[in-house]
Amino acid sequence: MNLLFLTFTFPLIGWLLLSFSRGKWSENLSALIGVGSVGLSALTTAFLIYQFNVNPPEGGVYTQVLWQWMSVDGFAPSFTLYLDGLSLTMLGVVTGVGFLIHLFASWYMRGEDGYSRFFSYTNLFITSMLFLVLGDNLLFLYFGWEGVGLCSYLLIGFYYSNRNNGNAALKAFIVTRIGDVFMAIGLFLLFQHLGTLNIQELMVLAPQKLVAGDTWLWWATLMLLGGAVGKSAQLPLQTWLADAMAGPTPVSALIHAATMVTAGVYLIARTHGLFLLTPEILELVGIVGAVTLVLAGFAALVQTDIKRILAYSTMSQIGYMFLALGVGAWDAAIFHLMTHAFFKALLFLASGAVIVACHHEQNIFKMGGLWKKLPLAYASFIVGGAALAALPFVTAGFYSKDEILWEAFASGHTGLLYAGLVGAFMTSLYTFRLIFIAFHGEAKTEAHAGHGISHWLPLGVLIVLSTFIGALISPPLAGVLPESFGHAGGEAKHSLELSSGLIAIAGIALAAVLFLGKRRFVSAVANSGPGKLLSAWWFAAWGFDWLYDKIFVQPYLLITRLLGNDPINSSIGLIPRLVRLGNSLMSRTETGNLRWYSASVAGGAVLLLALLLILN
Structure with a gap:
């Protein structure tokens, strides 16, 4: 089990090597590193699965402390890996399916510009997802969570020369960031009331310190749900997922099958103890x-x-x-x-x-x-x-x-x-x-x-x-998750x-x-009045993009136009304008005329004497 750290070390090294190659390596060498690193991670995972089944760790849980992350006023999260049946299942899915996708991508991406750049992004994607599923505390999990979001932006916008692809990447980044802000608020609330972000400690402390239906816990789990729906593309933050198809097809497979969209499901399953104490939020998850x-x-x-x-x-x-x-x-x-x-x-x-x-x-x-x-x-x-x-x-x-x-x-x-x-x-x-x-x-x-x-x-x-x-x-989930009905x-x-x-x-x-x-009946229905209306409505995914554009995007753009010359900007700009005006006026006095200079000195002296007389 002490080889657990290698599962993310291999793709992390692959990312570093490919990133610093600056695209100068051959496609074969880039594929060898990009695919091979995930393959080694998958082999390590297979060995861990074998060990977990043949010689299970005590209590069905293995932890590996890598190093202390920080220590601030009693808050001391560490980079600690936590392996149980749930994280082992996710580990197998991410590395196993991820390896097959990488192998296919080595064929699919041949001849594309940015071949090594593609594999550097996907290696970092796998690394971030492994941080997410192996972290023993919510801060470490959130670190991987944000890493996955960054990589999704890079991969969806891989063909960045096309502006639409860049817009799709930006949309995915912004929409998922909205969910991430909700999740961060949830983490703040949990730490404020329970004093820790260690997941297993939260599962123990929550029922001890908070009663079922507690208002603060209700808000915390609602915020966690907000993060989950953003990353897993559920209502109302689902609009980014279809546009994410702008990336290369192996990216779509990676995002949709093995990594990003499953993160929200994993988060809720991992923090199930909190959601069991807030049955209304758990019901909302199902709805x-x-x-x-x-x-x-x-x-x-x-x-x-x-x-x-x-x-x-x-x-x-x-x-x-x-x-x-x-x-x-x-x-x-x-x-x-x-x-x-x-x-x-x-x-x-x-x-x-x-x-x-x-x-x-x-x-x-x-x-x-x-x-x-x-x-x-x-x-x-x-x-x-x-x-x-x-x-x-x-x-x-x-x-x-x-x-x-x-x-x-x-x-x-x-x-x-x-x-x-x-x-x-x-x-x-x-x-x-x-x-x-x-x-x-x-x-x-x-x-x-x-x-x-x-x-x-x-x-x-x-x-x-x-x-x-x-x-x-x-999946070896016995004893990890509660028994169902x-x-x-x-x-x-x-x-x-x-x-x-x-x-x-x-x-x-x-x-x-x-x-x-011939599809005559379908064509007739599609060309009818109601058929055209429903087809257009469903084709636009029920109009959520249009609705969000009217409610959020257009008002935001209007505010930016109104504040383009706002009073604060104008008042701040007044100072340099006055300085420039003074400079312009004083520059005009530099005429080179001796009589003008003598008259100026005399006039200044008269003004000073007059001021002295008035003040006295």
Whole structure:
């Protein structure tokens, strides 16, 4: 276990080497360092998982103190790594899936400007995420949290010569910073009332010093939720995620599958003891997730960009995780986080293969007939899409999503259950809409399949993990998170599984009817008055961007224009203007005329004498 520090040391060294290479190294050397560093981290993680299972640490927890961070008036946080079942699960997801994404990126990014710069950013991204999941205190976690936000800005705006990409990066940075400010306020409140930011100490002290429903704790957990919804793109801070598709496709896979958007889920699960003391906020977590998953499903249904469809599906699936957290299904939320990392990474990487094969075309309506030309990408979409739609028994997504739905039912949250079932139907519908339009029908573009081990190996591994085989991996969460309601199920659970499975199949069948063939009925509905209105509304993701622009952006710009010549600026500017005026007047007296100078001296003397007489 003492090798734990190596998990982040390898990618940290990779970042340093690539950053100081200044882009002068060859692509092969940059890929070797960028991919190899994460690969070594993944191998170290695999060894730690083996050790954790064969020779578990005492109490199921291992801590490794690296060094003291600071010591200020009794506040002495350290850089300490904390490994238990939850952080071990996250460690495996981040390094394992992260390595596959890096390997694929070494193929995808070939020939791009900034090849080594790309891997320096992604290595730092992995390092920051490992700080986040391994930190034993909330300040260390927040350090990694901010590092992930910085890297997302750099990677989303990787193609910075395009102004729209820069705007998308700035939008992601600002929106997530709003959540980060909320989270920082939550940390201030926790430290003020409990005197520590060590996570395990908080779990012990909170029920001792604060009663359930305490006002200060209520506000603290609400602020933590604000941070979580910002980073995990849940309502009302979800607007950045779809625009984040401006970055390279491997970045989308990294942000959406293995790292950034799962951070909010991890935060709430890690601080579950605080949320259990504030049941109203915990209920709000579930409601936020349920509303987000339904709204994102409708938005995905009308998108035309292959990556934006997957982006809204990520928003929806994170909504399922929030729903699970809200009903106390902690283990189900983390289980779905893991399986989602498998099939969503697969879908994003496969979309990257399609985009490259189609000469960087991303509009699914300009593709068509790709299943013969791109058999591996097609198989990836079939398996990944089936897992996303939770096709019964054969996919990883079925087992994790069904566990969430059952826990919602067992805990008595029928409203959230119905939202989850609606989301399941919508997921099947928009997922197979994408597959049928892009891969079936008439071919509209030339496509050339990719080659090489760095192309097919990550897709092949993720295909296997997205099936029921991935669901056999059981996160070691016993004793780390509280037991949920629905461990026993019986006939009721089987009935719900059957119902959700039939709903998923019905969504696929409806997608086949609507989007295979000529699509005359869909076209007629889309061209009708109500159809155009709903399509435009959903295409704009329910108009949140427009609303925020009117409420926040435009008033802010108006204030900046009004304050462009504000009184304070004017009064401060008055001083140099007076000095310049005095200088101008005095300069005019320098005429070089002797008579003028003599008259000036005489006049000055007369004025001084007059003043003396008056004063006396």
